[in-house]
Amino acid sequence: MTTTEGRRDRRKRQTRATLSxxxxxxxAEHGLDHVTVDEISExxxxxxxxxxxxxxxxxxxxxxxxxxxxxxxxxxxxAVPADVPAVAxxxxxFAELVDDIQADRxxxxxxxxxxxxxxxxxxxxxxxxxxxxxTITAAVAARLGLxxxxxxxxxxxxxxxxxxxxxxGQWARSGGTRPLTDLVDEAFAALAAGLPEPAHHP
Amino acid sequence: MTTTEGRRDRRKRQTRATLSxxxxxxxAEHGLDHVTVDEISExxxxxxxxxxxxxxxxxxxxxxxxxxxxxxxxxxxxAVPADVPAVAxxxxxFAELVDDIQADRxxxxxxxxxxxxxxxxxxxxxxxxxxxxxTITAAVAARLGLxxxxxxxxxxxxxxxxxxxxxxGQWARSGGTRPLTDLVDEAFAALAAGLPEPAHHP
Numbered sequence: 001m002t003t004t005e006g007r008r009d010r011r012k013r014q015t016r017a018t019l020s021x022x023x024x025x026x027x028a029e030h031g032l033d034h035v036t037v038d039e040i041s042e043x044x045x046x047x048x049x050x051x052x053x054x055x056x057x058x059x060x061x062x063x064x065x066x067x068x069x070x071x072x073x074x075x076x077x078x079a080v081p082a083d084v085p086a087v088a089x090x091x092x093x094f095a096e097l098v099d100d101i102q103a104d105r106x107x108x109x110x111x112x113x114x115x116x117x118x119x120x121x122x123x124x125x126x127x128x129x130x131x132x133x134x135t136i137t138a139a140v141a142a143r144l145g146l147x148x149x150x151x152x153x154x155x156x157x158x159x160x161x162x163x164x165x166x167x168x169g170q171w172a173r174s175g176g177t178r179p180l181t182d183l184v185d186e187a188f189a190a191l192a193a194g195l196p197e198p199a200h201h202p
Numbered sequence: 203m204t205t206t207e208g209r210r211d212r213r214k215r216q217t218r219a220t221l222s223x224x225x226x227x228x229x230a231e232h233g234l235d236h237v238t239v240d241e242i243s244e245x246x247x248x249x250x251x252x253x254x255x256x257x258x259x260x261x262x263x264x265x266x267x268x269x270x271x272x273x274x275x276x277x278x279x280x281a282v283p284a285d286v287p288a289v290a291x292x293x294x295x296f297a298e299l300v301d302d303i304q305a306d307r308x309x310x311x312x313x314x315x316x317x318x319x320x321x322x323x324x325x326x327x328x329x330x331x332x333x334x335x336x337t338i339t340a341a342v343a344a345r346l347g348l349x350x351x352x353x354x355x356x357x358x359x360x361x362x363x364x365x366x367x368x369x370x371g372q373w374a375r376s377g378g379t380r381p382l383t384d385l386v387d388e389a390f391a392a393l394a395a396g397l398p399e400p401a402h403h404p
Contacts, residue, residue, distance in 0.1 A: 022229055087397050123324040143238060149375065152400050155368045155389055159397065162364035166357045173351065192398040195289050197346060197362065198354050 022060040225263040293390040
């Protein structure tokens, strides 16, 4: 990756984050039904046309479009040596996503509050989740040379997705004081170890 | 439990299943917005009053109200010896739920088709899922004497829930030919073993 590409990627990520943050703040204040794309664009200082370069609709800006790109995930998994087990390989493949979320801490914290208050947004989140789970299932099956309908890739995709979600919840509840990357490292280590119970408890 | 109670429970389960199956068949045929509680009750041969003894609304009959009862889960977990690890203890505690779903195979198969075609139902399913995950988190924390906001119970609840969901999906995709109980046994064994990759793959 060249420096120029890195800079452009960063600028795109910033514009996307600005649009989402603006949308989230306005929805938090006025309610989902009382905010339009035009108003969000104006408040963020971009044209509605630019808005639609980043998001397909208002709800998408609010919930985010954290859709896992299949080709990118395949490439990241392929970069992890073949003898690394699937769970550890996925942790490595998810590293950039986790870092990005960590970098947009305030945005994600606000997003989780807004979704909790607007259940209508849940089904969109779930749709993204289902799609991502299918992508991860396919990528794990490809890595291991298993048929797409084998139990193992589906189980690993569901379970690692749930672990990520659980970490996001713990991270939000801690007010972001515990680094998300640490939480994810610990969760994936626990998965690989068979979810042993914590050593000391009263 | 006396025989009388067992029989009454069975009859209640059957009425509930009949109402759900009737609702699902009508929704599959006419669409979610074109079926009323009165029509479902009439088709199932009960009064609307009886309907509301089982379900709070139409959507609930369609999606089901598979809400995990906290007191019951606590009691089931308490019945599993304390030296059994949490994941295996949860498998035992879920046994009856899994058996019930297995017994209502056609109902669940239809349910999954209808939900897939009516995304509006997803948010209700997710709401139930979130509630169940909280119940399981609290039960695991209580069993292990951990504080309610500890990472471990939240992780175990998220991950075992995802494993159950994955098994339901594989079971539905197999057309119910593979017993759900076997799929759940295998998935929980894989979780406890750290999700090892399948031994032989080409």
